Amino acid sequence: MAQSLWNILGSGKFTPDIIATLTNVGIAIAAAMIAGIALGTLLQSWPAARRVLDPLFATYYAVPMYAFYPLLIVIFGLGDFPQIAIGFLLAVMAVIINTLNGLDRVPPVLLKVARVHRLDPLAAALRVRLPCAAPYVFTGFKLAVAYSFIGVIGAEFITSSRGIGYEISFAYNNFDNGVMYAMILFILLVVITVNMSLHAWEKRLLARRRRA
Numbered sequence: 349m350a351q352s353l354w355n356i357l358g359s360g361k362f363t364p365d366i367i368a369t370l371t372n373v374g375i376a377i378a379a380a381m382i383a384g385i386a387l388g389t390l391l392q393s394w395p396a397a398r399r400v401l402d403p404l405f406a407t408y409y410a411v412p413m414y415a416f417y418p419l420l421i422v423i424f425g426l427g428d429f430p431q432i433a434i435g436f437l438l439a440v441m442a443v444i445i446n447t448l449n450g451l452d453r454v455p456p457v458l459l460k461v462a463r464v465h466r467l468d469p470l471a472a473a474l475r476v477r478l479p480c481a482a483p484y485v486f487t488g489f490k491l492a493v494a495y496s497f498i499g500v501i502g503a504e505f506i507t508s509s510r511g512i513g514y515e516i517s518f519a520y521n522n523f524d525n526g527v528m529y530a531m532i533l534f535i536l537l538v539v540i541t542v543n544m545s546l547h548a549w550e551k552r553l554l555a556r557r558r559r560a
Contacts, residue, residue, distance in 0.1 A: 353530035362515055362531070369500060369512040370538075372428050376435030376496040381489060383436075384443025389473050391444070392451040408441045413499065417506055431508060435499030439492035446488030450481025486550050493542055501535065 356362055391398045413434055420430035454477050462472040478485065504513025512531055519528035 349529045349533045352526040353533050356527065356530050357534075362512075365511050365515050366534070368428070368510050369504065372432050372500045372511070373435060373496045376432045376439060376500055377489075377492050379432070379436045380439035380443050380492045380496065384440045384488060384492070385447050385478070385485060387440075388444045388447025389451065389478065392448055392477075393469060393473075398448070405441065405445060413437050414502065414506070417503060421507065426507065431500045431503035431511070434503040435496040438495040438499040442491035442495055443485070443488035446484045446491070447481065450484025451477055453484070454480045483550070483554065486546070486553070490543060490546050490550075493546070494539065497535065497539055 391401065416437070417430060417434060420433050424430050424433065458476050458480055459472070462476045467475065501511070501513035501516075504511035505517045508514045512535060516528055516531045519525070519531070
């Protein structure tokens, strides 16, 4: 597997597919983080809406997201957007839930300080609440990475004509085990590297917070 992966990367044959997949995953992660943090912050400040949506949060991952793929193709066409949308839909809920968990644990004294300084809701969220909830938000970030890879690559199996998922599916259908397992190994290495980097970054942030 390792030798086959080395040969594939050296040949550059699948470089456009790798770039396409990593680009779509990156867009899905960024969109999930922005939307998830914004929605989580809004819902934490709006208890009535949160109580209404709590059942959805509890059952969200019981819904097979790929069932919506034909609808997404009708809406966005056959390009990359349906794949990005699947990655986003899988990732955004993890960010929302972890953002809510972090904001629920902000000490009341910090909220009182924000009120004393007459911070508006946006300023209080950016300067007090979200920085305090950062470890939980970071957990959502790590989950968003994993879910975005799952969503995008899984969607590439269905109708895409390029990408890592497409190449794995094509190799599987043609009994090309060398390519199939090499690309699977590549995905594992990329995700492990990203998660280890995020873990190291998280440790540095926590260490800096303890020193402060």
